[in-house]
Amino acid sequence: MLKLPIYLDNNATTPMDPKVLEAMTPYFMQHFGNAASRNHPFGWEAEEAVDYAREQVAKLIGADPKEIIFTSGATEGDNLAIKGVYEMYASKGNHIITATTEHKAVLDTCKHIEKSGGEVTYLQVKADGLIDLKELEAAIKPTTILIAIMYANNEIGTVMPIKEISAIARKHGVLVFTDGTQAVGKIPVNVNKDGIDLMAFTAHKMYGPKGVGALYVRRKNPRVKVTAQMDGGGHERGMRSGTLNVPGIVGFGKACELCMLNMEEENKRISKMRDHLETELLKLEEAYVNGSREHRLPHVTNISFKHVEGEGLLMGFNKNIALSSGSACTSASLEPSYVLKALGLGDDLAHSSLRFGLSRFTTEEEIEYTIKAISETVLKLREMSPLWEMYKEGIDLSTIEWAAH
Amino acid sequence: MAYSDKVIDHYQNPKNVGTLDKASKNVGTGLVGAPECGDVMRLQIQVDDATGMITDAKFKTFGCGSAIASSSLATEWLKGKSVDEALKIDNMDIVEELNLPPVKIHCSVLAEDAIKAAINDYRVKNGMDAIKFEESVVH
Numbered sequence: 344m345l346k347l348p349i350y351l352d353n354n355a356t357t358p359m360d361p362k363v364l365e366a367m368t369p370y371f372m373q374h375f376g377n378a379a380s381r382n383h384p385f386g387w388e389a390e391e392a393v394d395y396a397r398e399q400v401a402k403l404i405g406a407d408p409k410e411i412i413f414t415s416g417a418t419e420g421d422n423l424a425i426k427g428v429y430e431m432y433a434s435k436g437n438h439i440i441t442a443t444t445e446h447k448a449v450l451d452t453c454k455h456i457e458k459s460g461g462e463v464t465y466l467q468v469k470a471d472g473l474i475d476l477k478e479l480e481a482a483i484k485p486t487t488i489l490i491a492i493m494y495a496n497n498e499i500g501t502v503m504p505i506k507e508i509s510a511i512a513r514k515h516g517v518l519v520f521t522d523g524t525q526a527v528g529k530i531p532v533n534v535n536k537d538g539i540d541l542m543a544f545t546a547h548k549m550y551g552p553k554g555v556g557a558l559y560v561r562r563k564n565p566r567v568k569v570t571a572q573m574d575g576g577g578h579e580r581g582m583r584s585g586t587l588n589v590p591g592i593v594g595f596g597k598a599c600e601l602c603m604l605n606m607e608e609e610n611k612r613i614s615k616m617r618d619h620l621e622t623e624l625l626k627l628e629e630a631y632v633n634g635s636r637e638h639r640l641p642h643v644t645n646i647s648f649k650h651v652e653g654e655g656l657l658m659g660f661n662k663n664i665a666l667s668s669g670s671a672c673t674s675a676s677l678e679p680s681y682v683l684k685a686l687g688l689g690d691d692l693a694h695s696s697l698r699f700g701l702s703r704f705t706t707e708e709e710i711e712y713t714i715k716a717i718s719e720t721v722l723k724l725r726e727m728s729p730l731w732e733m734y735k736e737g738i739d740l741s742t743i744e745w746a747a748h
Numbered sequence: 749m750a751y752s753d754k755v756i757d758h759y760q761n762p763k764n765v766g767t768l769d770k771a772s773k774n775v776g777t778g779l780v781g782a783p784e785c786g787d788v789m790r791l792q793i794q795v796d797d798a799t800g801m802i803t804d805a806k807f808k809t810f811g812c813g814s815a816i817a818s819s820s821l822a823t824e825w826l827k828g829k830s831v832d833e834a835l836k837i838d839n840m841d842i843v844e845e846l847n848l849p850p851v852k853i854h855c856s857v858l859a860e861d862a863i864k865a866a867i868n869d870y871r872v873k874n875g876m877d878a879i880k881f882e883e884s885v886v887h
Contacts (some may be wrong), residue, residue, distance in 0.1 A: 402754030652786050654812040658751065658759055679786065690784030711763065727765050729790035729808040730783060 347663045349709045353499050353548075353700035354525060354643060355667060359594070360550040360703075366597035367552065370590035378587045379578060383569065389589045396596025403599040404542065404557050405533035411577045413592055416556040417524040419449040420543025423558050423583065424520045426570025428489045428541070429456050432518075436486030440517075441476055442466045442474050443685045444501075445493055453491070462486070470687050471635035472501035476511060483515045490519050494526035494542070498669065498682040498698055499634030500643025502526065502540075509538025518567060523559075524548055529640055530604035530610070534559055540567050546591065548704065551598030555591030560585070576696060605703070613701050614641035616710045620699060621646070623714040627721055629734070633669075633683055642701040645669070645683075647692040648721045650730040653679075660722030664713055669696035691730070691740070751813055752847035758817035763824050766806040768792040772791055776870025778862040785855070787811040787855065789819050791862035793826055793834070795870055802826050802834060807862075814852040816843050818859035826863065835879070 350358065370392060376537065378393045380386025397408040409733075414420045425439065438447035441453050443465050451573040453463045464482045466474045474492065483490075490512050493503045507520045526532050527542075528549030532544060559566045559694035561580065568582075575584025621644045624630055628651035653668030669680035693731040697717070701710075733740060751759070770777045773797045774795050774875035781787040788811065794804040802883050821842055842856035844850070869877040 379796075430841065494864075650810060652811045654786070655759075655816060658756075658813040690786075694783070694786040727762060727808055728810040729779065729788055730810045732808060740783065745784070745788070 344354065344710045345706075345712055347712075349633060351699050351701060351705065351709075352667050353702040353705075354500075354663045354698060356547045356553065357548075357550050357702050358704060359552060359576060360601055362601060363551055363594045363597045365635055367594040374589075375449050375591070378589055388585075392589060392593050393587055394590045399596035399600045400557055401605045402410055403532075404527060406546075407533050409580075410534075410559055410562050412558040412560055413587055413595075413652070414543070414556045414583055415554055415588070417446075417522060417543045417545040417549070418448040420545070420556050420558040421446070421522055422452050422619055423569055423572050424447065424541040424543055424560075425452045425456065425489065425491055426572055427582070428518060428520065428567075429461055430570035431568050432488040436484075436488045438464070438484055438486040439489045439491060440464045440466065440469055440479065440482050440487060441491040444472060444496055444498075444682045446497055446522055446524070449491055449493065456544060466492075468685050469534070469619050471638070472496060472633075472682075473503060473635060473638060474498050476504065476507055479508060479512050480515075482742075483511070483517060485597050487515065487517050490517055490629040490642060491521070492519075493522040493524075494532060495523075495530070495640050495643075495705045496634065496682065498680060499645040499686075500525070500640035500700075502530065502640060503632040505539065505639070507538045508698045509540075511617060513538060516566075525640060525643075526690075528599065528606070529642060531606070532604055534561070540565070543570070546595035546598055549598050549602050552591050552594040553638060553701060555588050555595045557595070604674070609703050610641045613703065613705065615703060616702050616707060617642055617644055617659050617699070619707075620644065620701075620710050623718060630721075631692065633686060633688065633692075642705075643699065645696055645698045647683075647696040649690070649692060650728045651724045652694050653696055655724060656695075656720055658715075659724065660716040664716060667698045669693050669698065683744050700701045754821075754846050755813055755817040755848070757836060759813040760802060760848070762807075762816060762820040764804075764827075765808060768794050768804065768806050768809065773873055774870070776866040776868070776873065778865025778867075778869060780861045780865055781811070781815075781858050783810065787815050787858055789815065789858050789862045791822060791826075791859070791866050793831075793863075793870060797874075800823050800830050800832070802829050802831065807829060811855065811858075812852070814846070814848055814855040817846050817856045818848075819862065822859040822863055822883060831867055834863060834867060838853040839848045857886065 374388045376385030376389035378389040401408040518540040523542045523544040529542040540561045542559040547553040633645040683693035805826040807819040839856035839860040874878045
């Protein structure tokens with residue numbers, strides 16, 4: 344039976360897997376101890392649980408458990424990695440390279456760095472959402488200490504060539520940080536094969552709880568250190584103070600284990616549904632996929648339906664289907680998605696986009712319903728769209744002098 | 749963000765979607781907004797030359813639900829009004845009627861601008877001077 348509303352906004356957050364909740368439950372009331380309490384069984388139990396989860400998390404990304412620093416989520420991880428490296432390696436240089444399509448947690452942290460005297464290069468992306476490796480290499484200077492490029496993009500699902508990026512970085516003795524939020528747990532990520540020095544990720548994008556994440560910090564070849572951004576009890580090898588969120592960490596560990604166990608099989612099923620959704624929606628006239636279709640997460644697609652505004656489109660079915668749009672009619676700026684604009688999309692196409700994020704809980708029935716509801720709404724709104732009418736009359740919309748407001 | 753019932757109703761059952769013959773002398777067309785802003789409204793009125801009454805009004809809108817509702821409501825209000833009366837429609841009347849939140853006030857402004865643009869188009873076509881309006885605050 345089809346149950347409404349349907350959730351297809353899994354890039355924003357995922358529902359928790361019931362097995363994760365099950366693993367967490369005993370750590371709220373029964374084993375409630377502080378993992379830093381060294382002198383009694385309550386503390387020992389908590390520490391043991393954290394150690395186990397640390398192994399589960401490390402295993403998923405091919406790391407050593409000692410290289411996992413638990414955080415409150417990816418935003419904290421992004422901040423700790425970038426600011427922490429900037430401060431720790433100040434004697435070596437002050438230049439960071441990133442890209443314009445990064446998450447705000449990276450971009451705004453980089454802006455903060457600039458205000459405090461650092462230098463940041465923002466690489467443009469190509470039309471497919473990927474950076475140009477030659478441009479990356481050319482941007483490296485003697486003062487460059489860090490390259491911060493996300494593993495996969497949250498809006499379009501594009502997967503960056505991390506291996507190639509890290510090879511370039513290594514050649515120049517520069518550290519690589521990647522925001523792995525959308526990729527870890529969804530596609531194989533291995534910090535050694537990929538040459539990653541630091542990576543932030545979070546539990547709630549991979550069927551785990553909100554409020555817990557991790558920063559991977561390489562310990563060997565090279566040994567990487569970050570300056571702590573919070574002062575306190577010196578937890579997590581002194582890099583992140585604060586009492587550990589034991590139930591959250593236990594859930595995170597379980598979520599990692601489940602992802603590792605099921606990834607291959609799950610991806611086959613999910614990508615098949617994604618491809619079907621995409622194929623059917625592209626049967627509509629003037630519908631375009633945004634970003635690379637080749638280098639992309641298996642559960643994501645971002646489609647623009649020309650001459651229909653995204654928020655208006657969402658309104659046609661958002662009681663029944665949860666999705667997000669690259670349009671930002673609600674924001675004061677009226678600016679559409681900066682990620683889509685970075686691909687070189689005109690504002691009109693950026694305003695016309697929908698982002699789909701499937702999950703392990705998505706069903707074929709839900710996809711069928713979604714295809715039908717969206718197709719109908721697009722057709723209905725196009726009947727109502729003056730731009731569609733002009734397009735159909737063969738008027739070149741770019742020749743019209745719009746009264747921009 | 750939750751929409752008001754009236755916005756939802758206009759969105760689901762928009763009134764007067766369509767196109768009037770823009771070449772016709774007694775049709776005034778207003779096209780306002782811009783694709784890059786995420787809103788384009790086209791509002792048309794058909795005026796009875798003898799009485800100066802608006803006998804028909806149509807719209808097409810590219811935009812969010814509030815923009816669609818604002819233009820749908822505007823066409824409803826226009827029908828049966830004289831051109832002079834139509835000039836008195838204020839965007840805040842639309843805001844009130846549709847219960848638009850502050851972030852959506854620009855949709856009502858756009859509708860008001862579309863009405864004025866349509867009237868001016870009609871006036872110019874019929875040998876009258878275009879009325880100069882004060883610029884909208886939002887723009």
